[in-house]
Every structure is written in C-alpha cells, then in structure tokens.
Amino acid sequence: MEYTYKNPLSITSQFSFCGLPFRLDTYAGCAIGCRYCFARIRGGNIESKKIKTANPESIITRFKNGIKNENSGIISEFIKNRKPVHFGGMSDPFQSIEKTYGSSYKVLEYLKTIDYPVVISTKSDLIGTDKYLELFKNYKSLVIQISISTLNPTNSKILEPNSPNPKKLLDCISLLQQNQINVTLRWQPYILEVSDDINYFVKQIIKTGIKHIGFEHLKLPIEKNSDIEEKFKSITGKSIYKIYKEKGAIINGREYILPIEEKLKNINKLKDALEGTNISLGLADNEFQYLSTYSCCCSGVDIFEGFENWYKPQISYAIRKSYLNNESEIRLDSIKDEWDSSGSIDKYMNSKSRIQKQENPNTMFDYIRTRWNDLNSSFNPSKYYNVEYANKIDSDGNKIFKFVKEKI
Ligand code: SF4
Known part of the structure; x- marks a missing residue:
C-alpha cells in the first residue's frame, strides 16, 4: 500500500478557543463531500480517488516516542502530557476508503492499548458495524461525536451526498449508547431554513438517549467556488448569501458569520427545548462558547473520565x-x-x-x-x-x- 499523507498529526490554528486543538487525520481528503465543509472548499477535501492515506505505523511510532519523551517538538509535548487528540478534524476517519486501508482502525487499536484520550468526529455509519463496535467497547477514554446538520434525508443527500441517511446516524448513536460507548451529537452546521425545527429536532434526538449536543451555525465561505449556494437554492429556492446579508452577517476571517443577536435567538430556542431533558449543551459558535454547560469548549468531553488534560491555556x-x-x-x-x-x-x-x-x-x-x-x-x-x-x-x-x- 502506498502511504502519501505525511501530516496526520497537527495543532489547529483554533487553539486560542479550542480545548481540543491536537488533531489527527488518517486521510487527507474526504469523500463524504459535504457542500458546506470548510476543508473541502479550501481545496483540502476531494471526492475523487485521490484521497491520501497516512501510514498508521508512523502515527503509532510518533505516539510511542512522545510517551517515552524521545522526541522534541510541540506534538511530542502534547502526547507526553496526554492531551486528548481530536480524530477527524479535516476528514472523516471512517469514510469509505477506511474499508480498504483500515488506517483509522489500526491507529485506534494501538491507542486503546494505552487508553490515550481520543475524540472522534464522524458522520459515517461504519462505526456501527461489529468490527468497529468491538474496537470501541471497553475503550475508556474514547468519545465519539456524530455530526448531523438535518434529519431530512432528501436535504441531507443534497448537502452531504455520501453521508448515510440521518436516521441511520441516530440509530448508531443508540447502538453506541447501548454498548456503553461515550457518544455525543454535533448539530453542526445549523443551516437557516434547511436544518430542522429546533423543537422537532430535540424530540427526535431524545429518543436516542444522547447526553450532550454541540450546536453551531453555518459559517458561509467567502470563496466564490463554494457550491453551498447552488445546493441551498435547490432546496429553498433562495440565495443563502442574500439571506445572510439581510440578517446582517459579518465577515470573520474567510467566512460570513451571522450576527450575535441572530444566533442568540436560535440558541435560546434550543436551550428552551432542552429544558427538563438531561441533555447538556455545547455552544460551538465562538462568541458563546464560554456559556456552554461544560468547560471543554463545545465538545463537553470534560464530563468523561480520562479527558482531564484537555487544552486549557486558551x-x-x-x-x-x-x-x-x-x-x-x-x-x-x-x-x-x-x-x-x-x-x-x-x-x-x-x-x-x-x-x-x-x-x-x-x-x-x-x-x-x-x-x-x-x-x-x-x-x-x-x-x-x-x-x-x-x-x-x-x-x-x-x-x-x-x-x-x-x-x-
Ligand atoms: S464529513 Fe466532515 S470532513 Fe468530510 S466533507 Fe463532511 S464536513 Fe468535511
């Protein structure tokens, strides 16, 4: 097998507000192809067979050396200090190529032996198959975050063409819970006029037994090659850029973001809908992050054992x-x-x-x-x-x- 992806471990530039800036990606490029994906829009993610794979043995060696304190550099420091690693920051670790290479499996198999704290982000239902369930079982310091933008299968197919039906992802959440595997849900991105009614969404997710939800509004890329506009139009008949403009969106870096007041309306609706449930809330829109139920940014992983060393100097x-x-x-x-x-x-x-x-x-x-x-x-x-x-x-x-x- 040819391993051409050489930067699987990194620190994200988000570290000034993120409790999980240590990133691991076993693949460069993501075939799930979400139309709003920032990594995809910026040229990182592609829907072709050109997806690059990292050598799992090299990743394992970096962890082994980091733990033994044999290497210098920031990555080794993070490993030595057992900082939780976010697995799947730029690409989905369980996208279809994983069935061929199994790089994510091999890396996790090793990390499980040292109970290294890992937070996986995915929207692949491969995690619900027997092989992966067995891997996750009894892995104490593991949290799986499943991302969903809408529960509507038709809209999901348009926006996330190679993601499973959202219903399947909800089933995965239930399955993981039944197997005592830590799982949280990310309602990210929340897309105006496309994502579900907030009360309806909460009613559906309650049935899965989920305990924590992260929530973030869509950031709209300023790049002209973004095809979220075309897909949004095909669903709503409207221009999302126009809607954002009318709502007073502001430019933040390379994205348009909704103004604080607009976000606050939805956050308050979601808080109301969660009232009386035992679901905690992580606010992933940076401006509101400190108001999340728990302290480790939107992920809330500080509720789980093994994640005490999340990144705090931010x-x-x-x-x-x-x-x-x-x-x-x-x-x-x-x-x-x-x-x-x-x-x-x-x-x-x-x-x-x-x-x-x-x-x-x-x-x-x-x-x-x-x-x-x-x-x-x-x-x-x-x-x-x-x-x-x-x-x-x-x-x-x-x-x-x-x-x-x-x-x-
Ligand atoms: S699954 Fe994640 S990384 Fe892959 S295209 Fe979708 S948002 Fe991007």
Missing part, C-alpha cells in the same frame, strides 16, 4: 473561568498556571495567522498573548458575547477585559 477558558467565578474582569494571567507546552507552533500556522518573525520561534503562549492584545483579531476576547475591553492593562502589559451586559 482565551475561551479564561473568559469561562471569570464567568464561573462571577468576576467582572477577564485577565490573561487567569490561565497562566495552565501552560505546559514550550515548543514552536509557527509551522502549523498559515502565512496569514503567523506572527512576524522574531528572534526565537513562537510558542502557543506567544500567539495567545498576541491575539489577546490585538483588538482586531477575530480571536480577541472583545469578540465574545457580552465582553469588551475594560481600557485597562495589567502589570505584564496585557489588556484586561470585562463583561458588559446581563448574563444570559
């Missing part, structure tokens, strides 16, 4: 801590005790987000501090719901932020 967690402690100010030094990596991260950043060259390579802390103090950065605390710059600086020269309105 901006969302600093805001979350102040929020939970009822503090009026939000300070960078509130997360200073969480720093446990010193390797350079420059090579994982794209040219636009990379910090200008300094004498020494930049660590994750350098990036967080830069984003913290740059009010124009899309990662800056002032971009979060109800947070603003307090016009004050701490003794280290870092900006201090504060909450502004009534908390929701």
Whole structure:
C-alpha cells in the first residue's frame, strides 16, 4: 500500500478557543463531500480517488516516542502530557476508503492499548458495524461525536451526498449508547431554513438517549467556488448569501458569520427545548462558547473520565473561568498556571495567522498573548458575547477585559 499523507498529526490554528486543538487525520481528503465543509472548499477535501492515506505505523511510532519523551517538538509535548487528540478534524476517519486501508482502525487499536484520550468526529455509519463496535467497547477514554446538520434525508443527500441517511446516524448513536460507548451529537452546521425545527429536532434526538449536543451555525465561505449556494437554492429556492446579508452577517476571517443577536435567538430556542431533558449543551459558535454547560469548549468531553488534560491555556477558558467565578474582569494571567507546552507552533500556522518573525520561534503562549492584545483579531476576547475591553492593562502589559451586559 502506498502511504502519501505525511501530516496526520497537527495543532489547529483554533487553539486560542479550542480545548481540543491536537488533531489527527488518517486521510487527507474526504469523500463524504459535504457542500458546506470548510476543508473541502479550501481545496483540502476531494471526492475523487485521490484521497491520501497516512501510514498508521508512523502515527503509532510518533505516539510511542512522545510517551517515552524521545522526541522534541510541540506534538511530542502534547502526547507526553496526554492531551486528548481530536480524530477527524479535516476528514472523516471512517469514510469509505477506511474499508480498504483500515488506517483509522489500526491507529485506534494501538491507542486503546494505552487508553490515550481520543475524540472522534464522524458522520459515517461504519462505526456501527461489529468490527468497529468491538474496537470501541471497553475503550475508556474514547468519545465519539456524530455530526448531523438535518434529519431530512432528501436535504441531507443534497448537502452531504455520501453521508448515510440521518436516521441511520441516530440509530448508531443508540447502538453506541447501548454498548456503553461515550457518544455525543454535533448539530453542526445549523443551516437557516434547511436544518430542522429546533423543537422537532430535540424530540427526535431524545429518543436516542444522547447526553450532550454541540450546536453551531453555518459559517458561509467567502470563496466564490463554494457550491453551498447552488445546493441551498435547490432546496429553498433562495440565495443563502442574500439571506445572510439581510440578517446582517459579518465577515470573520474567510467566512460570513451571522450576527450575535441572530444566533442568540436560535440558541435560546434550543436551550428552551432542552429544558427538563438531561441533555447538556455545547455552544460551538465562538462568541458563546464560554456559556456552554461544560468547560471543554463545545465538545463537553470534560464530563468523561480520562479527558482531564484537555487544552486549557486558551482565551475561551479564561473568559469561562471569570464567568464561573462571577468576576467582572477577564485577565490573561487567569490561565497562566495552565501552560505546559514550550515548543514552536509557527509551522502549523498559515502565512496569514503567523506572527512576524522574531528572534526565537513562537510558542502557543506567544500567539495567545498576541491575539489577546490585538483588538482586531477575530480571536480577541472583545469578540465574545457580552465582553469588551475594560481600557485597562495589567502589570505584564496585557489588556484586561470585562463583561458588559446581563448574563444570559
Ligand atoms: S464529513 Fe466532515 S470532513 Fe468530510 S466533507 Fe463532511 S464536513 Fe468535511
């Protein structure tokens, strides 16, 4: 077999707000072909046979060396510190090519032997087959996140052409639950006028016994080659770009995002629908993340045993801590005790987000501090719901932020 994918382990540039920035992908490219997929739109994911596969043995060796502390570098530091790895950040680990290569199976088979904390993201029903169920069973530090955008099979087929019928995915959730495998649901992306009525959706998922749901609105790519517009039109007869414009969408990086007020309406509807259920809520729209039920961003994996080392030195967690402690100010030094990596991260950043060259390579802390103090950065605390710059600086020269309105 030829293994041509050489970067299966990485740190995502989302680390300033994500509790799971350590990424593993056994395949480059994704044949599920979701029309809204950012990785696909940016040229990373393709629906052809050109999908690249990583060598599972090399991945296993990196983990073995990391654990023995035999390698330097940020990835090894993450492994040594048993930071949970997000498996499937750029492609689905259980897409159809997995049936031929089995790379995801082999890597997980090894990670299970050391009970390494893994969070899988998938929308493949391969996970419900006997072979994979056996693999997942008794893997203590494993959480499987299943993503669904709509329960309507016709719309799903248009938007996610090679994903199974959503009903099958709901059945997988039930099956995993019955086998005591940790599973959560991601309602991502929530697409205006296409995704289901919120009350209806909640009623359906309750039947699966799910305990946690992540929720995020569609981010619309600014690239013209996005075909979400065409597919959205074929479902609704309308232009999604026009709808976003009318709603006052703003540009954030390379995406249009809905304004906070618009998102808040849906979040509040979902909260109401979940009231009285035992389903917790993870808010994946960054501005609201600190208001999730649990602290590890939208994933909520901190409720599961084995995930204590999720990545905490990040901006969302600093805001979350102040929020939970009822503090009026939000300070960078509130997360200073969480720093446990010193390797350079420059090579994982794209040219636009990379910090200008300094004498020494930049660590994750350098990036967080830069984003913290740059009010124009899309990662800056002032971009979060109800947070603003307090016009004050701490003794280290870092900006201090504060909450502004009534908390929701
Ligand atoms: S399954 Fe995930 S990675 Fe694959 S195309 Fe869909 S959204 Fe992208």
